[in-house]
Amino acid sequence: MPSAPGSGFSGSVSLKYVKLGYQYLVNHFLTILLLPVMAAAALELVRLGPDELLSLWRSLHLDLVHILCSAFLLVFVATVYFMSRPRPVYLVDYCCYKPSPSFRVPFTTFMEHIKLISNNEKSLKFQTRILERSGLGEETCLPPANHYIPPSPSMEAARAEAQLVIFNAIDDLVLRTGLKPKDIDILVVNCSLFSPTPSLSAMIINRYKLRSNIRSFNLSGMGCSAGLISIDLARDMLQVHPNSNALVISTEIITPNFYHGSRRDMLLPNCLFRMGAAAILLSNRRRESSRAKYRLMHVVRTHKGADDRAYRCVYEEEDDEGHSGISLSKELMAIAGEALKSNITTMGPLVLPMSEQLLFFFRLVGRKVINKRWKPYIPDFKLAFDHFCIHAGGRAVIDELQKNLDLSARHVEASRMTLHRFGNTSSSSLWYELAYIEGKGRMRKGDRVWQIGFGSGFKCNSAVWKCLRTVKTPTDGPWDDCIHRYPVHIPEVVKL
Amino acid sequence: MPTAMATAAGMATGPGSRVTRYAKSTAASVTPVRPGKTHTLSALDNAMERHAVHLVLYCRAAPGVDRDPLKESLSEVLSLYPTMVGRLTRGEGDAPGSGWIVKCNDAGVRMVDARAAVTLDEWLATASADDEMDLAYFEQMGSEPYIWSPFYVQLTEFTDKSYALGLSCTHLHNDPTAAALFFHCWAAAHRRSTSPYSPFLHSPSFAVSPAATPPPAPPMLAAKSTSAPPRADAADSMSSATFHFPADAMRALLSSLAPETTPFAALAALFWLRVAGASTTEENEKDLTLALDFRKKMHAPLPTGYYGSAVHFTRASADLSSGLSAVAAALDRRVATVPEEELWAAVEWLHARQADGGEPFQMYGPELTCMALDHLPLYGAEFVAGEPPARVACRVAGAVGEGIVIVLPAAEGDAARDVVVTLPAETTARICRDDEVLRYGAEVVAGTKVETGAKAK
Numbered sequence: 001m002p003s004a005p006g007s008g009f010s011g012s013v014s015l016k017y018v019k020l021g022y023q024y025l026v027n028h029f030l031t032i033l034l035l036p037v038m039a040a041a042a043l044e045l046v047r048l049g050p051d052e053l054l055s056l057w058r059s060l061h062l063d064l065v066h067i068l069c070s071a072f073l074l075v076f077v078a079t080v081y082f083m084s085r086p087r088p089v090y091l092v093d094y095c096c097y098k099p100s101p102s103f104r105v106p107f108t109t110f111m112e113h114i115k116l117i118s119n120n121e122k123s124l125k126f127q128t129r130i131l132e133r134s135g136l137g138e139e140t141c142l143p144p145a146n147h148y149i150p151p152s153p154s155m156e157a158a159r160a161e162a163q164l165v166i167f168n169a170i171d172d173l174v175l176r177t178g179l180k181p182k183d184i185d186i187l188v189v190n191c192s193l194f195s196p197t198p199s200l201s202a203m204i205i206n207r208y209k210l211r212s213n214i215r216s217f218n219l220s221g222m223g224c225s226a227g228l229i230s231i232d233l234a235r236d237m238l239q240v241h242p243n244s245n246a247l248v249i250s251t252e253i254i255t256p257n258f259y260h261g262s263r264r265d266m267l268l269p270n271c272l273f274r275m276g277a278a279a280i281l282l283s284n285r286r287r288e289s290s291r292a293k294y295r296l297m298h299v300v301r302t303h304k305g306a307d308d309r310a311y312r313c314v315y316e317e318e319d320d321e322g323h324s325g326i327s328l329s330k331e332l333m334a335i336a337g338e339a340l341k342s343n344i345t346t347m348g349p350l351v352l353p354m355s356e357q358l359l360f361f362f363r364l365v366g367r368k369v370i371n372k373r374w375k376p377y378i379p380d381f382k383l384a385f386d387h388f389c390i391h392a393g394g395r396a397v398i399d400e401l402q403k404n405l406d407l408s409a410r411h412v413e414a415s416r417m418t419l420h421r422f423g424n425t426s427s428s429s430l431w432y433e434l435a436y437i438e439g440k441g442r443m444r445k446g447d448r449v450w451q452i453g454f455g456s457g458f459k460c461n462s463a464v465w466k467c468l469r470t471v472k473t474p475t476d477g478p479w480d481d482c483i484h485r486y487p488v489h490i491p492e493v494v495k496l
Numbered sequence: 497m498p499t500a501m502a503t504a505a506g507m508a509t510g511p512g513s514r515v516t517r518y519a520k521s522t523a524a525s526v527t528p529v530r531p532g533k534t535h536t537l538s539a540l541d542n543a544m545e546r547h548a549v550h551l552v553l554y555c556r557a558a559p560g561v562d563r564d565p566l567k568e569s570l571s572e573v574l575s576l577y578p579t580m581v582g583r584l585t586r587g588e589g590d591a592p593g594s595g596w597i598v599k600c601n602d603a604g605v606r607m608v609d610a611r612a613a614v615t616l617d618e619w620l621a622t623a624s625a626d627d628e629m630d631l632a633y634f635e636q637m638g639s640e641p642y643i644w645s646p647f648y649v650q651l652t653e654f655t656d657k658s659y660a661l662g663l664s665c666t667h668l669h670n671d672p673t674a675a676a677l678f679f680h681c682w683a684a685a686h687r688r689s690t691s692p693y694s695p696f697l698h699s700p701s702f703a704v705s706p707a708a709t710p711p712p713a714p715p716m717l718a719a720k721s722t723s724a725p726p727r728a729d730a731a732d733s734m735s736s737a738t739f740h741f742p743a744d745a746m747r748a749l750l751s752s753l754a755p756e757t758t759p760f761a762a763l764a765a766l767f768w769l770r771v772a773g774a775s776t777t778e779e780n781e782k783d784l785t786l787a788l789d790f791r792k793k794m795h796a797p798l799p800t801g802y803y804g805s806a807v808h809f810t811r812a813s814a815d816l817s818s819g820l821s822a823v824a825a826a827l828d829r830r831v832a833t834v835p836e837e838e839l840w841a842a843v844e845w846l847h848a849r850q851a852d853g854g855e856p857f858q859m860y861g862p863e864l865t866c867m868a869l870d871h872l873p874l875y876g877a878e879f880v881a882g883e884p885p886a887r888v889a890c891r892v893a894g895a896v897g898e899g900i901v902i903v904l905p906a907a908e909g910d911a912a913r914d915v916v917v918t919l920p921a922e923t924t925a926r927i928c929r930d931d932e933v934l935r936y937g938a939e940v941v942a943g944t945k946v947e948t949g950a951k952a953k
Binding site for chain 1: 521527568571603640
């Protein structure tokens with residue numbers, strides 16, 4: 001609501017209380033309505049006295065048939081209600097791959113390699129500028145093949161990286177949850193840029209000797225938001241198959257994708273993408289509800305591919321010299337903003353408290369009917385969520401979302417610190433951010449988490465989780481040896 | 497396996513070499529270096545610009561000795577050496593008299609992966625001393641010191657899964673002692689333990705206050721600085737050989753000399769006499785340059801792990817006709833009585849010369865130089881607990897002219913010694929067949945190129 005001009009400090013303070021009062025009133029409307037009704041009924045009952053109530057009961061002339069039919073109706077309605085509810089999807093636990101520090105790529109090493117490999121002064125200057133403003137730290141890691149001068153992206157090296165990151169993440173998960181390989185009923189793997197034959201899911205089935213009737217899926221080419229697509233697919237499978245476990249692996253294999261050319265719009269992935277992987281165990285078994293960390297509340301997927309600009313925004317192609325790379329268009333931020341708006345339009349009614357939804361509705365009606373120039377009301381998502389995990393695609397993405405959703409620095413801290421420590425690990429970055437929040441001891445029972453992923457297509461996917469039990473610190477995970485140093489101040493420009 | 501870009505990257509070994517270098521990468525340390533850290537090189541360090549140190553350590557096949565674990569332990573030990581992973585830059589805005597400064601910018605050391613077509617034992621039996629340098633890759637500083645790595649580590653895998661670890665570095669950073677102790681630290685890190693010789697970084701160790709009057713030039717260094725610079729291909733006319741003196745050979749040698757003669761003096765005297773080819777009749781007063789590690793000879797001794805050059809060149813005189821015993825005694829006397837003032841005079845003069853813009857000159861040579869390195873714990877660098885290296889070889893590059901003789905410890909233990917000689921090719925060939933040298937039971941373990949394939953006896 002716009003504040004009256006010239007209202008001053010006392011005006012804005014009283015406005016704050018008005019807003020709080022309004023929110024409390026609308027969000028607890030039913031309770032507020034119900035309380036006086038219940039009080040009146042209780043008063044009436046007490047006034048009537050037990051003898052009067054008994055005579056009232058007898059006057060109804062209920063006999064056995066009536067009672068049986070009513071009971072049957074009640075049981076019938078209850079059964080239909082319980083059967084039609086979706087199966088709950090629990091996140092039992094998850095593990096992120098922690099790269100060995102010997103894979104570290106300091107800024108100077110990165111720049112030196114570029115100078116040694118290519119003679120193009122302009123592209124060198126450009127990459128220096130990107131790195132200076134990237135928000136990455138000195139501890140991000142690249143796979144072994146990228147440390148060679150020049151990088152040696154063979155298929156064998158790519159497979160080796162896949163095995164390293166995926167098997168480490170799964171081994172940690174097995175250790176933490178006691179998961180037995182034969183208990184995995186559904187396997188979903190997403191890795192956008194590396195898709196060998198047999199698939200990565202087959203590689204996992206082979207290594208861990210999973211069951212022959214496992215339902216496995218391998219999603220490739222779906223970009224950085226594919227992690228939430230995998231979660232969505234696993235959830236749908238868990239609705240169909242009762243009493244099942246689903247293992248979801250999100251990763252991005254960096255080895256095959258080093259860009260050897262000099263086109264500026266294709267050099268960004270070289271500078272920002274780093275190795276990472278996450279393994280997540282989902283289940284719909286009742287007995288997991290006691291030890292599960294989170295419950296999946298909503299998944300909303302938005303695809304803007306119908307729009308040509310959005311479709312071409314992240315595009316893999318060959319440059320004039322024949323080097324293939326992924327070009328990022330200059331309109332990326334604008335398109336991401338639009339995709340986010342679409343997504344939150346669908347997400348809003350599912351998660352926002354009634355107070356915000358009413359405000360949005362009235363403002364919308366007002367814009368259409370009264371005055372077209374009223375600005376659309378941006379709902380305050382901080383009321384709906386306690387924690388935000390924004391895909392650490394780059395500093396610009398996080399800045400853009402912080403502005404659009406009006407988030408404070410603390411809300412985006414997990415994203416910024418993940419970008420600093422691990423770089424852009426693509427689809428698995430959301431899990432590193434969640435691990436950061438847990439590592440800082442901020443995750444309490446009942447907290448709601450919003451994970452937002454962006455990816456080529458252009459897609460914006462989001463998932464809402466509810467925390468089922470307070471997560472104890474210290475936790476073991478990718479942050480265990482460095483969380484005490486965070487948050488760090490990340491300067492706007494690092495001088496190289 | 498990475499594709500072979502050896503020729504393009506300039507790493508290819510010569511034709512007929514049994515070693516193939518197939519990939520170059522950079523090894524970073526595991527801990528980021530605090531930004532802004534720098535290390536100023538001393539005047540003595542700066543004077544060594546023309547030289548490089550090469551060490552090759554042969555490690556027998558064992559579980560835990562493999563390329564990836566070695567690379568991991570290398571990254572771990574590099575966190576103790578922020579200067580090794582830094583880059584050289586000129587101090588005070590590129591003025592030539594300002595000396596080099598190491599900017600500890602966390603750039604890493606170059607790593608070369610290589611493969612040898614033979615087993616370790618075959619190599620040790622048949623490789624020439626010059627072939628051995630195929631195991632230690634090095635690049636000279638080009639026009640851009642800022643992206644030039646001063647350290648190179650080559651991991652060569654033999655067909656029986658043994659490894660040769662080759663460390664090459666510029667003498668600006670490390671003298672052979674410091675380079676050898678790096679292996680010690682790396683081996684300790686590989687065994688998950690710590691080395692007692694961790695690096696001691698202290699720029700002011702050899703700092704001198706600027707003198708009011710310019711210090712006098714020490715005669716030997718003055719002569720070195722004014723002698724003509726060597727021709728570009730001078731190094732090609734030199735060749736190396738390694739002699740192994742087993743314990744009984746050393747005992748036999750020492751028993752023929754005065755008691756209390758040190759092994760270094762005995763071997764230095766022996767090789768000096770044979771290289772000079774002096775007759776034993778006429779009076780022949782000659783000088784020999786000795787290169788001594790001065791860390792523990794100073795009044796305020798430096799820790800053994802001192803990172804930098806602490807090599808002092810001193811001249812010993814002896815009458816070559818007086819026999820091996822007397823010459824050895826003369827050398828011992830000289831080593832025992834070298835005054836510390838001589839070292840400081842040299843450092844002061846080098847400092848003043850550098851401030852005036854003097855270019856660095858050849859420090860090892862051009863006259864015959866004998867270097868004492870047999871105090872180094874080379875065989876304590878155990879990558880697997882209880883398994884010392886099969887052999888450690890050492891060279892100092894840039895010592896052209898009459899050559900250099902280095903006395904090293906040997907794999908066998910305390911009494912035995914290895915001697916590496918780098919001399920003009922004909923002299924090396926002559927020495928390898930010299931009866932006087934081989935009389936006591938020594939053997940040539942790495943001969944000159946023409947003798948590869950057969951042990952010279």
